[in-house]
Amino acid sequence: MKELALHLLDIAENSVAANAKNITITVLFDTVQDILQMKVEDDGKGMDAERLNRITDPFVTSRTTRKVGLGIPLFKAAAEACNGSFDIQSAPGQGTIVTAIFQNSHIDRMPLGNLKSTLVSLLIGYPDVHWVMKYGFNGNIFEFDDEPIKKELEGISLTDPAVLGFLNEYIASGIENVQATNT
């Protein structure tokens, strides 16, 4: 994958597959400590200890059509190649938290890429999930929560062209303003 935002999309897809109803994606830049932290938290079905131990193995997958699952090992390798770390916390019925930490300035750190596109893909693709995204830069945080938006829309589809326009601008300006405050 060419972007960290694509890894987030992939990990969030796992959360959806685990029947999560609430999924929170967090991206925090800290240029003082030189850290980029990414986290995907869900309230899905979780995993037992045995499965958790094997999950970073590229030959483990929950899918039934093909026997290899590469998403998590790829993300783990990306973090570890950047002087970072990777962690998964999970228990059956307790949901899952995937955390990846990167040395922000590391030469091999992939660009974040199009976070807005990742978020919009998830919002549109899985409207029954409650999505929250927190994007932070040195303590300034843009928090996106789709619940008030869906409430306000009252049955108008998220794929209505005017709503798509709103979502794109709302998320882009939120991300931009967090970055602008710091530069």
Next chain:
Amino acid sequence: MSKVKSLEDLKRVREEALKKQAAKNTASKIQIIIGMGTVGIVAGARETLKAILDFIEQEKLQDISVRQTSNIGMDSWEPIIQIVVGDKPKVSYGKVTTQIAQQIMQEHVVDGNIVKEYVIEIQ
């Protein structure tokens, strides 16, 4: 610093959407499904989806539902999109780049003609 869009803006968006809904005639409902498993993502499915959403926004298409699925099961054909118009059979398209997605949106979704050269199956 750009102006942050607020939920007040959303109220206006909703009112406009409601007006259009009242005005339009009853077109058949269109469903678009895109495969967004790891293989699909690596093959560019997010950009394909973005091209579809941009097309909907620019052409102001109403009544289209867009959904994701984790895995369609034909990896070598990713990115894959499936289109269902009303009660017609489901058409699966393979290797859908952003350009092909725009072409399919215009020819299949808007004009109602299946784009045969990219079809992998019709079921």
